[in-house]
Amino acid sequence: MNASPLASVVPALKELPAFSEGQRVRVLERAPIGHYRVPIYLRRHVGTVERVIEPAMIDNEEEGYGRNAGNRLHYYRVSFRMTEVWTRYDGSPRDELHIEIFETWLEQA
Amino acid sequence: MPTQDFVSRLPNDIGGFEAGSVMRVEHALEPWEKRCHALADVLDFKKLINTEEKRKGVEALGETLIGKLPYYERWIVAFANISFTKGFFTPTELAEKMAEVDARFAEQQAG
Amino acid sequence: MAQDHAHDHDHDHDDHTPITAEAAPGYYEVMETAVREILIEKGYLTANDIRHQIEVLDSRTPALGAAAVARAWTDPAFKARLLENGRTACEELGISFYDDTQLIVLENTAEVHNLIVCTLCSCYPRPVLGLPPDWYKLKPYRARAVSEPRKVLAEFGTIIPDDVEIRVSDSTAVIRYLVLPRRPEGTEGWSEAQLASIVTRDAMIGVIPVTLEKEAA
CATH class of the missing domain: 3.90.330.10 (Nitrile hydratase alpha /Thiocyanate hydrolase gamma)
Structure with missing residues (x-):
């Protein structure tokens, strides 16, 4: 008997998340004008994907321009060490910042 | 400060800024503030003005106005501006309706 | 750690003076009423949409x-x-x-x-x-x-x-x-x-x- 058809399902482009739990990612250093949802204090910092947020969703930066449908990608809950984000952080070196970031803002670190 | 920083930083992007102590202020919403919140939700449900368009509309007020106007005042001005852009109504229609509402309240108070 | 920025982005003043029965509604309340009424008149939403959503908010x-x-x-x-x-x-x-x-x-x-x-x-x-x-x-x-x-x-x-x-x-x-x-x-x-x-x-x-x-x- 042939392999199960379940083993050969082909997902659409960008249907699957680009990053996975535990992966190190960098927030792109990008300075768009207009509307954005990634605070400047996080740009270029490196963190770890804590969770892939399912399902894929519309980029809320595009929603800001009234596009309520269209391409979907994933959001990721990413954790950062506070000491990595703030050079003079006053607190435990284990303290963390968690935030959800859209896929277009991340690259593999 | 290079002028590009003024266009690439949104007025609401304040994470990490220096600021005073947290004062635990709160107030019960005025009836109109609650109506304004309900209006925001309904506009989003119907995707007439989604939540992100509202946020962008508030940002578009600019830093000075954002600093001067309280929360729901910012929202209703943003809704008016976005409504003009989307053609829901015109500035003239809003001005006329506001005059009508003013007159109606004045009449109620006189009566 | 804090980035330099001298401007206030958020109002810290408290100008939510309660509106008494006698006081005329403020400018922004009039604007809210006008925006809502126009949107209802033009059929974008209904008074009941708003009324119901206020009930939703009150229940939370x-x-x-x-x-x-x-x-x-x-x-x-x-x-x-x-x-x-x-x-x-x-x-x-x-x-x-x-x-x-x-x-x-x-x-x-x-x-x-x-x-x-x-x-x-x-x-x-x-x-x-x-x-x-x-x-x-x-x-x-x-x-x-x-x-x-x-x-x-x-x-x-x-x-x-x-x-x-x-x-x-x-x-x-x-x-x-x-x-x-x-x-x-x-x-x-x-x-x-x-x-x-x-x-x-x-x-x-x-x-x-x-x-x-x-x-x-």
Whole structure:
């Protein structure tokens, strides 16, 4: 008997998340004008994907321009060490910042 | 400060800024503030003005106005501006309706 | 750590003077009334849409979040589901997510203390806590909670020992957060309703612990 058809399902482009739990990612250093949802204090910092947020969703930066449908990608809950984000952080070196970031803002670190 | 920083930083992007102590202020919403919140939700449900368009509309007020106007005042001005852009109504229609509402309240108070 | 910036982005003044029956409505109230009435006249929405949504908002208070917390404290299986998927677990209790947000519930333990903030605006778990307090929407909390959380917590009277890790969650998109506070000692054998009665809004934001005397909203 042939392999199960379940083993050969082909997902659409960008249907699957680009990053996975535990992966190190960098927030792109990008300075768009207009509307954005990634605070400047996080740009270029490196963190770890804590969770892939399912399902894929519309980029809320595009929603800001009234596009309520269209391409979907994933959001990721990413954790950062506070000491990595703030050079003079006053607190435990284990303290963390968690935030959800859209896929277009991340690259593999 | 290079002028590009003024266009690439949104007025609401304040994470990490220096600021005073947290004062635990709160107030019960005025009836109109609650109506304004309900209006925001309904506009989003119907995707007439989604939540992100509202946020962008508030940002578009600019830093000075954002600093001067309280929360729901910012929202209703943003809704008016976005409504003009989307053609829901015109500035003239809003001005006329506001005059009508003013007159109606004045009449109620006189009566 | 703090970036230099001299301008105030958020009003700190309190000009919410109560409107008395005699006072004329303010400019922005007139604008709100006018915008709403035009949209209704033109058929974009109905008076009932607004009326109903006000009822929805009125039905959402910290008592809902407190009920979920008390259930989690007394029912380990529910707690596991709540931590796995905050939204579906709250939906089990009948709490709907009218704003179509997801919910991640963050558990405070002896090792970890969670705190929620929205630096860009005022994202808040409205379906389970109602509308946020003013301080949550004002500059000092939004600006500083992400960069000096321990100082901010101290301003609420909450001192977190250095060996306890602080996790600040900054909400920016479709996820909302709710803190599952630690159950205080001395509540053994309490009923779910008794437990819910001591769970405060501020404890579910993560700025204070739950104590036996309910101290804040």
